[in-house]
Amino acid sequence: MKTANFYKLFTLILALVVVVSCVKDDEFDVPSQEIEPVTIDQTKVIDIATLRDLLEQEINSNGNNILTFNENNPDNDKYIVGYVISSDEAGNFFEELVLQNDFQNPNAGVKVLADVNPLFTTYEFGRKVFVKLENLSVAFDSGVLALGVRDGNDVAKIAESNLFDVITRDPEVKEIVPLPLSINDFNAELTNLYIRLNDVQFNRNEVLGADPKTFAAEPDDQFDGERLLESCATGATVVFSTSTFADYKSLLLPTGRGTLDGLLTYNFFGDELNVTVNDPTSINFDSTERCDPMEVNCGLVSSVGSNVLFGDFFETQSTGSPISGNGWTNYIEAGTETWEAYFDDGTNASLGISARMGSFNSGDDASIGWLITPEVNFDAQDGETITFKTSNSFSDGSTLEVLFSSDWDGNPATITSATWSLLSDAYVVEDGEFFGDWFTSGNVDLSCITGSGYIAWKYTGSGEAAFDGTYELDEIEIRSN
CATH class of the missing domain: 2.40.50 (OB fold (Dihydrolipoamide Acetyltransferase, E2P))
Structure with a gap:
């Protein structure tokens, strides 16, 4: 038994000696993590x-x-x-x-x-x-x-x-250098690029007030949160999108103004240009001075007066021709398109003869058109209101604003130099609404205005031909008690 145990011990010692002798030192080769240069025939x-x-x-x-x-x-x-x-x-x-x-x-x-x-x-x-x-x-x-x-x-x-x-x-x-672009420059061939937008901000309805929005954590955010980003230089807008799976979806949008570095892309359906970011650190809104338009907001009222100060249902206009007469100023600021009269009894029916403006397939780099009422004296009576109806057709790349000016002198040459304030209480049809429906503005109160002034509908197209749709306008009435 002792001899057998001795041989077992000897065998074990010999095995250990052999194993140790195979290791020259205690340094092992670690697989290289270095990335080799790619050698491909150019x-x-x-x-x-x-x-x-x-x-x-x-x-x-x-x-x-x-x-x-x-x-x-x-x-x-x-x-x-x-x-x-x-x-x-x-x-x-x-x-x-x-x-x-x-x-x-x-x-x-x-x-x-x-x-x-x-x-x-x-x-x-x-x-x-x-x-x-x-x-x-x-x-x-x-x-x-x-x-x-x-x-x-x-x-x-x-x-x-x-x-x-x-x-x-x-x-x-490499350090990626963002490509400077303006929203008006956007087109399909610039998608999948890393861009920089200068002097932009989120629309005031997204970030100001009692219920500011998050990046993508609102109850109606399904797959993406879509927020409106706007240029302080041109007023052009683009949808800013964030996945509802993003880690930062619950953060509030920044309220300031500045630069944004991100990617130009399309939405899921491929029918509207969007901007998105990898994370919020590429948004540098370091200025607290926003570029929101001045507003006239007297509120809404439940009823309107019986006295019509100005009205137009466009029934006397000639279809296919620019809106004219009845004191209207129909002004083209940019492009070739103008507010015109039209009739349609199809799915997107007009209200008899209606007014419309759109830059779809116009070939214009930008389309801006104004339709301005005659001057109204708001001191001559009380209880003034305005009502109108709007509809749209695929207008994702364009906007319609309702504006008021008390310092415009009635000369078309000075329209863009006058001060125009937004009638923020008036409802204008939104992009997501069904194109065949018409929507009322509500009974917009104008009684807080003093002196005289003009009301304008301003159409702005972005120059992205595939998405600059049309806005339709009708049944305009300015009333008083």
Whole structure:
């Protein structure tokens, strides 16, 4: 027994000696974390702008809304290169990577769909990446250029198991320089770019008053919170969207004014340009001096007087012609469109003959038109009110304001230099309303106004032809006791 135990002990010691002798020292090689430079033949790299051109050529030439880089495609062996401008770290992006073709002064971008979350830990903001096009497909997804795998006539997410083979990181990480734009500059080809808006603010109805809004935590926010962002320089507006899954959805919107860096995109339906951010740190509203318009707000009243000071139901106007006569001033500030009379008995029926203005397919960079009443003396009687009706047709990219001026001299040349205040109590049809319906302004009280003045309806189109719809106006009456 002792001999057997001795041999067991000897065998154990020998095994330990052999194991220890195989280890030369206590330093182990750790796998390298260094990212190697990407070496791809530059003749195999195409620009993201070229990618868009190839898709549009396929759409226009062959009627196909999707282009696949398979073995039958001569560009099957090509790559695109871009810089990451999206981040899902704060939850506002999900399983998508947005790339633009340069870190500064870009002119094209693409959304890459990937079945991976999170992505920011691997493909961080500013990282240069190469995307292999082999067996991928490109199409417009929710209005923006998108890359993924083909799923019928749509693009779907790249599988996680294939992601590193498709998207290769380069060591280069750049500071992304936002592209300065104004809201009036927006168009479809600028989507998927990282932009800067200067001198903007959230609309006063979103952030002021007793119930200011959050980014995306209101009861009626379904998938995205949509808030109105406006330019202090031009008055142009755009929808600012935030996912209801964003970490910061419950934060209140900033009340000030300043710059905003974010991405230009479309809404889910692909029918309205939106601006969004990776997180709120790119919103720098450091000025407390807002640019809200002056307001005339006497309130609303339950009934109106019997004396008509001014009225027009437009029944004497000639359809297809500019509104004229009856003391009207019909002024074109920008573009070629004007307020005109029309008749329609279809789904979007007029109220007999009505007035309308729109810049859809006008070709104008901007359309601004004024329709102004004759002067009204508010000291000659009491109990003044105004009522009117409005409707709209696909007016997402345009606005209609009802304004009052006491210092305009009646000369069209001085309209834009006069002081105009918003009649904030008057209801104007909203974008989400059914286009076939007409909506009343309410009985808008004007009795707090003294002296004389003019009331105007001002139409502003953004210049985005596909979405500058039409506003319709009718049954205008200014009454008093």
